[in-house]
Amino acid sequence: MTDIEPRPVEVAPHDPNTVLSPAALDRLDRSIPDNTKTAYRRQARDFVAWCEEHGRDTLPASAQTLADYVSHLCDQDKAPSTIEQAIAVVRVAHREAGHDGQPDTRAALRILKTHKRDRAEAGKRKRKAPPVTLDVLRAMVDVADPATLAGRRDRVMLVLGFAMMARRSELAGLRIGDVTFTDDGLTILIRSSKTDQEAEGAEVNIPHGVHPDTDPVRVVRAWLDCLDATEGPLLRHINRWDQLQPGGMSGAAINERVRKLAIEAGVPNAVTFTAHGLRAGGPTEAAKAGQPVSFIADHGRWSKNSPQVLEYIRPVDKWRDNPMRGIGL
Missing domain, CATH: 1.10.443.10 (Intergrase catalytic core)
Known part of the structure; x- marks a missing residue:
């Protein structure tokens, strides 16, 4: 399974007690800001592409898969905030697919912590847009x-x-x-x-x-x-x-x-x-x-x-x- 984009979940229609109307689904979709959806889609596509290239499962993904993916983003010198968003996208996709608690993010977060320290030692700081004085x-x-x-x-x-x-x-x-x-x-x-x-x-x-x-x-x-x-x-x-x-x-x-x-x-x-x-x-x-x-x-x-x-x-x-x-x- 490769569809990991966050979205309202539409359940099987055979149980009327668990069906959402089109209007409800539309409002759920519009509750997520467009820029957030765009960023999530991009992060989801990148994760799926990496998993396919390396023969990994996307849903459910193992803790090792997520940790290796985070290490891959570190190799690309992605900003810590970008990597944090990537981890969040994977976690949300698992939760919405019914895989609560997966994947374990502890190893991924430790790798991210090392990446932050490496960037600091290299003299790289979080870039801030200067104020318009x-x-x-x-x-x-x-x-x-x-x-x-x-x-x-x-x-x-x-x-x-x-x-x-x-x-x-x-x-x-x-x-x-x-x-x-x-x-x-x-x-x-x-x-x-x-x-x-x-x-x-x-x-x-x-x-x-x-x-x-x-x-x-x-x-x-x-x-x-x-x-x-x-x-x-x-x-x-x-x-x-x-x-x-x-x-x-x-x-x-x-x-x-x-x-x-x-x-x-x-x-x-x-x-x-x-x-x-x-x-x-x-x-x-x-x-x-x-x-x-x-x-x-x-x-x-x-x-x-x-x-x-x-x-x-x-x-x-x-x-x-x-x-x-x-x-x-």
Whole structure:
């Protein structure tokens, strides 16, 4: 058996008590984010191909098979997070196929631990997308020409991504109707996000800016004046001739656009910038301005004890609260 992709299990129809309706199956399928399904499918295909090449069974797979596969991924110098995902995919496939507790992952995890140590000794560290700080943001906004549709849209993408501390999926999901102008600035409705499992939605309040080119209210209003529409995606697809196209930007398109703007702006290490840098840049600059962690976490839709938000803030604290500062060196 080689089909190990995670999916809702459809049982034999002879027992009406254990049959799921097509509507239920569809909702189960849509409960898994598209990017997660894509990653799982890729990992599943790679595992199946390796097992077939080496004459191994995929379901159920032995502990030795999984350990050898993990060692194979280590030989390819895959990132530890990628290998962890591969192990999870195999485990989920076994559980959904009724092979609970299989395969034993202890040997695989020990091999992964050795791989992490080997990478550390070789000077390799987890790669992080650099934060789009305020200076970088302004440089990127400057190369987004406001005389073009693409330039106005890109300014909205950059400024809202930074000011909302937004995930790229949240930016891609924004609709025109999600934006409300108020006396104090903007209120943005985020209908659903990665951590909003119940899709309850969240509102993000963004005050007026002080710089004309990065004032969220100004850049959003300028873009909506171009759209001349009251519904549909906020970040629209635009072709090479600067013409609006049906449909909105995908998360991948936003990611690529951020990188391209960083390159055009001449930002150091521009190719390492991603849309995640916008989400990281907001809390970084807010921490520099002395904003409390609780305010930053709430604005960015993290829990107040989230290790992720602290990861953005700690580099600021290490300089601001450095014990070597002011001792007379």
